[in-house]
Amino acid sequence: MVKTNLDRLFNPKSIAVIGASGDRNKASYTVWKNLVENYKGKIYLVNPKYEEIEGIKCYKSVRDIKKPIDLGVVIVNAKISNTVIKEAMESKVKFLVVITAGYREIGKEGIRREMELKNMLKEHNYKTRVVGPNCLGILDNNSNVNVLFLPKNKTTRPLKGNISLIFQSGALGAAIIDRFASEGIGISRFVSYGNAVDLNELDFLEYFLKDNKTRVVGLYLEGIRDGRKLFDLLKKAQKPVIVVKGGKTQKGGKATLTHTGSIAGNYEIFRGVCQQTNTILADNFRDFENYLKIFDQNPLMKNNKVMVLTNGGGFGVLAADGIELSELLDLYTINKKEERSLRNILPDYGNISNPLDLIGDATPKRYEEALKILNNNGIGAYLVIILSQTFSMDERIVEVLIKIKHVYRKPIICVLDGGEYVFTLRALLESRGITCYSSVHEAIKSLEKLYWYSERASWDESRN
Amino acid sequence: MVKTNLDRLFNPKSIAVIGASGDRNKASYTVWKNLVENYKGKIYLVNPKYEEIEGIKCYKSVRDIKKPIDLGVVIVNAKISNTVIKEAMESKVKFLVVITAGYREIGKEGIRREMELKNMLKEHNYKTRVVGPNCLGILDNNSNVNVLFLPKNKTTRPLKGNISLIFQSGALGAAIIDRFASEGIGISRFVSYGNAVDLNELDFLEYFLKDNKTRVVGLYLEGIRDGRKLFDLLKKAQKPVIVVKGGKTQKGGKATLTHTGSIAGNYEIFRGVCQQTNTILADNFRDFENYLKIFDQNPLMKNNKVMVLTNGGGFGVLAADGIELSELLDLYTINKKEERSLRNILPDYGNISNPLDLIGDATPKRYEEALKILNNNGIGAYLVIILSQTFSMDERIVEVLIKIKHVYRKPIICVLDGGEYVFTLRALLESRGITCYSSVHEAIKSLEKLYWYSERASWDESRN
Known part of the structure; x- marks a missing residue:
């Protein structure tokens, strides 16, 4: 032809x-x-x-x-x-x-x-x-x-x-x-x-x-x-x-x-x-x-370690299960220095582990502080779960994530589940290049594919 | 205690x-x-x-x-x-x-x-x-x-x-x-x-x-x-x-x-x-x-035969794949009499099979006519896929499906994928008791569970 x-x-x-x-x-x-x-x-x-x-x-x-x-x-x-x-x-x-x-x-x-x-x-x-x-x-x-x-x-x-x-x-x-x-x-x-x-x-x-x-x-x-x-x-x-x-x-x-x-x-x-x-x-x-x-919104992953942040413990449990069940992804291990710094920004009863539960009263500011502490090359991607139905969460989270993504040049994937306010927040995030899912399960499955490709594809620097 | x-x-x-x-x-x-x-x-x-x-x-x-x-x-x-x-x-x-x-x-x-x-x-x-x-x-x-x-x-x-x-x-x-x-x-x-x-x-x-x-x-x-x-x-x-x-x-x-x-x-x-x-x-x-x-919105299934209707051929292909891959569900086989009647309501080039492609110009009325012809006890559930982005499709589909469901007392599951108009249609349907999904895959997975339970559970007539 x-x-x-x-x-x-x-x-x-x-x-x-x-x-x-x-x-x-x-x-x-x-x-x-x-x-x-x-x-x-x-x-x-x-x-x-x-x-x-x-x-x-x-x-x-x-x-x-x-x-x-x-x-x-x-x-x-x-x-x-x-x-x-x-x-x-x-x-x-x-x-x-x-x-x-x-x-x-x-x-x-x-x-x-x-x-x-x-x-x-x-x-x-x-x-x-x-x-x-x-x-x-x-x-x-x-x-x-x-x-x-x-x-x-x-x-x-x-x-x-x-x-x-x-x-x-x-x-x-x-x-x-x-x-x-x-x-x-x-x-x-x-x-x-x-x-x-x-x-x-x-x-x-x-x-x-x-x-x-x-x-x-x-x-x-x-x-x-x-x-x-x-x-x-x-x-x-x-x-x-x-x-x-x-x-x-x-x-x-x-x-x-x-x-x-x-x-x-x-x-x-x-x-x-x-x-x-x-x-x-x-x-x-x-x-x-x-x-x-x-794939459209994210650079490739440089390693398979995922850092999970959430303000809802149940979501953290689902994320830990999902990543542990994944054959490709792993949870990042927070180091001593990061742990000490995180202690300063969390209420005294907060546990420091990955998934990191920023507790129900977490503000966009607390997410920002935690993400800044967790600026580590050992992390391949961030899974940021946001229960936006709390008093302390609001649209400021959009700017926080965009700023961090711009600086880190790593995948930041969000999960937000719920109704109309969630739709609005998700559309705000997506239109600014932050990938959102409504379920932890879908987010992890997609991250898994991103990592699978990142490992195999000829490395294209222009994407990063 | x-x-x-x-x-x-x-x-x-x-x-x-x-x-x-x-x-x-x-x-x-x-x-x-x-x-x-x-x-x-x-x-x-x-x-x-x-x-x-x-x-x-x-x-x-x-x-x-x-x-x-x-x-x-x-x-x-x-x-x-x-x-x-x-x-x-x-x-x-x-x-x-x-x-x-x-x-x-x-x-x-x-x-x-x-x-x-x-x-x-x-x-x-x-x-x-x-x-x-x-x-x-x-x-x-x-x-x-x-x-x-x-x-x-x-x-x-x-x-x-x-x-x-x-x-x-x-x-x-x-x-x-x-x-x-x-x-x-x-x-x-x-x-x-x-x-x-x-x-x-x-x-x-x-x-x-x-x-x-x-x-x-x-x-x-x-x-x-x-x-x-x-x-x-x-x-x-x-x-x-x-x-x-x-x-x-x-x-x-x-x-x-x-x-x-x-x-x-x-x-x-x-x-x-x-x-x-x-x-x-x-x-x-x-x-x-x-x-x-x-489970909330539907009676149990009396058999595992699913009748698929769609106005978008690609959706029909995905549904046929999904049902064939299911270990529990099967596609219903349209009989000769139904085939003859369906020929009268479809454009002369329409194919009569299951999934039934009602063609891109299908109106709510055509869905209604097809569903009326397909009133058969051999059918356990209807999977109704609606591409609402066409000229001929509109909100009248809601009343059609509610009426049919009321008379047939069988599961009618809808699939609608898309943007804002789809959200509106889905909410209209769901609030009137018609289960909607945004993907064929999720609809079939859910129907499978409904049938799994229908087969096993002690038959509760009050649900039907």
């Missing part, structure tokens, strides 16, 4: 929305409207039904535009999609994102349609490259290209960040973008490639691995089309790649067939590939979300 | 707050203020420093009240706590909740203090029963007794419900109450018993097992003091008991010593006890929260 630089896909100078609608309740309205509001390049609307939409000229066909078009977004009925795609190819559109569904995933008729599309691509020597069909499309927070047809009132606006995501499934993609946006976690680029009739996860992975706007790559995979190529890409990756796999089992595999029409492959082999290539494999989608943010 | 009915602890006719403060920033203010605002019985304030607080008479000592007192709440400095406890005993206060910390958990001085308290109890033949010391205390949404010292601006108000919780750790208790409140999950009674110098988890468990205001019991345990008694209670339990254990490991066990001063016991033995008594053991605190709500 042809090698194509994907720059103009994610950062196009001009976009044609083929099938743009004037009906506010349609996805084909949202797509062009989103673009008009945020994207700074040239936008053309295409739909033979309209002369203009909301004052913007509407072309009968992409052929009528007669200007160079980097990206065409196809959102039309499946019955005419191949026809408009053909017109776009003939008009030398560089990239097409085909949102339209009704291809291979729907059986006989769709398979015929997809075969036809494949043949068209071949006949045109892949001069036009295609994302999709049956996909959610692309989002780029650097170029402000967002062709995702998600209604504004039901989704949170994604923030600009350093995570790039490759998703065969649009639904899971929509969910993670929405979740991350509300948690304060930024995304750099996102692509959902659906049936992958042309461009696929390998093309995007290759691009994101070289991309200086991407710090961490997240990959939701169903089918694997070229195991060798995937292995090679993962093997030479210089940044963390986190993968979650759909279709691990026979029935899950059957579901991927009816979903994006791909063949799921053997999960055990896939697990082996990840192990050999230092790829971070998440067992489930929750873990996947958890791992992405810890 | 003496047998005491705990009715007057959870539903007292009169309460004395010993150590009530006039300083709004103190826990000892929050406690009496909360009571005055919600509790309908008689309240006495005790503190020699005040003549009155906010217009309410303040007694020098509990001895001066000279009226029957069902419950005394002790929230004073540890240095005088035993003295005021002694006065309360002599004044025949029936129950004391000793919030004051500084006992066994702080080492030498505290151990002496705790021994003294134990001797006092013995000398008075346990005529006064004690919860604590070093505890968060009790919350009862039936009698509106809430002595929890949690500031209002940092916690969500707990809703009345059917879950009763027994917590050795106050911090974990505070977190779960706050989380459940914000999720729309109700609590009946809560007790955090700290060092358990007198009343302990066994007393509360026994009480809640017989209590008609308790549908599900949740238990966070660190130490186990009487394994035989615990086994017997769990063995004869006629309602689900969900347990999570702190201090599973040596280091976790060490942390429980400095926390509530208890000895953790062997986790493997504990696991065996749970297995033999049909007790639902959660491996971690997140699972614990997840299991509590599924």
Whole structure:
């Protein structure tokens, strides 16, 4: 297949929305409207039904535009999609994102349609490259290209960040973008490639691995089309790649067939590939979300010793259990000097050990003092558990942790569990780069992955 | 030890707050203020420093009240706590909740203090029963007794419900109450018993097992003091008991010593006890929260067949994987008649299988039609995955699911992942009794426990 630089896909100078609608309740309205509001390049609307939409000229066909078009977004009925795609190819559109569904995933008729599309691509020597069909499309927070047809009132606006995501499934993609946006976690680029009739996860992975706007790559995979190529890409990756796999089992595999029409492959082999290539494999989608943010927001760990601070004894017990049960992590041992200093800042009845219980009346100030005393190279990461439901705890903890993280340049992972005030505090912390979890269990599981990778990956100083 | 009915602890006719403060920033203010605002019985304030607080008479000592007192709440400095406890005993206060910390958990001085308290109890033949010391205390949404010292601006108000919780750790208790409140999950009674110098988890468990205001019991345990008694209670339990254990490991066990001063016991033995008594053991605190709500909100499962509905194919793939990997659950097989009917409500390209992909343009109405067609006794539970970020999905899904659940009387478990709109939808659903998770993985893990218990527990028709 042809090698194509994907720059103009994610950062196009001009976009044609083929099938743009004037009906506010349609996805084909949202797509062009989103673009008009945020994207700074040239936008053309295409739909033979309209002369203009909301004052913007509407072309009968992409052929009528007669200007160079980097990206065409196809959102039309499946019955005419191949026809408009053909017109776009003939008009030398560089990239097409085909949102339209009704291809291979729907059986006989769709398979015929997809075969036809494949043949068209071949006949045109892949001069036009295609994302999709049956996909959610692309989002780029650097170029402000967002062709995702998600209604504004039901989704949170994604923030600009350093995570790039490759998703065969649009639904899971929509969910993670929405979740991350509300948690304060930024995304750099996102692509959902659906049936992958042309461009696929390998093309995007290759691009994101070289991309200086991407710090961490997240990959939701169903089918694997070229195991060798995937292995090679993962093997030479210089940044963390986190993968979650759909279709691990026979029935899950059957579901991927009816979903994006791909063949799921053997999960055990896939697990082996990840192990050999230092790829971070998440067992489930929750873990996947958890791992992405810890890798995005933290430097690597220089050793496996974790220092736990808490203002709630029960949380400390859970953390001690979790770290002891971990095969990779260990509790840091507080030294005599640190112990003496800690005694000065704790009530006389406080115990000095790790987990360090700063007691229920701990203020953000006490956390700060303890963290300052525990400035030791023997510590690989801090697990800071905050029961924010106490009288003495408040938002000042945010500044304390940010300051310490800035100076120490080590992972500081927080746990906060509870209701609305906790949501607010967590979003404040996350948006400032402090990774938060709502359970000790998830925090330790994620730290474990961070350490696993830190030990194996070629050391990338730029991350530290 | 003496047998005491705990009715007057959870539903007292009169309460004395010993150590009530006039300083709004103190826990000892929050406690009496909360009571005055919600509790309908008689309240006495005790503190020699005040003549009155906010217009309410303040007694020098509990001895001066000279009226029957069902419950005394002790929230004073540890240095005088035993003295005021002694006065309360002599004044025949029936129950004391000793919030004051500084006992066994702080080492030498505290151990002496705790021994003294134990001797006092013995000398008075346990005529006064004690919860604590070093505890968060009790919350009862039936009698509106809430002595929890949690500031209002940092916690969500707990809703009345059917879950009763027994917590050795106050911090974990505070977190779960706050989380459940914000999720729309109700609590009946809560007790955090700290060092358990007198009343302990066994007393509360026994009480809640017989209590008609308790549908599900949740238990966070660190130490186990009487394994035989615990086994017997769990063995004869006629309602689900969900347990999570702190201090599973040596280091976790060490942390429980400095926390509530208890000895953790062997986790493997504990696991065996749970297995033999049909007790639902959660491996971690997140699972614990997840299991509590599924048992609270759902009838038992009559078989292990799960029907999955979704409007996002990727979610369906994850669900198929999850159920196939489960040793207990299975996917329901749609029959020919159902298949024909489903064809009529799906776009012509929709595939009919389980997981059933209702396609991205599914409306609440389409979910309703599908669920109506799939009214089959061969189905044990419905897993309804909702990508609410689509154009066609909205709040009407709440009424659809509530109506169906009311008629079918079977578990309907939802999965919704995303940001703010998802939080709103989930809270709407949870507050109306529909269990929601943010990940397919957690939903299936919880359903598995529900089925595990359904198979084993003596069938309780009242739950169905």
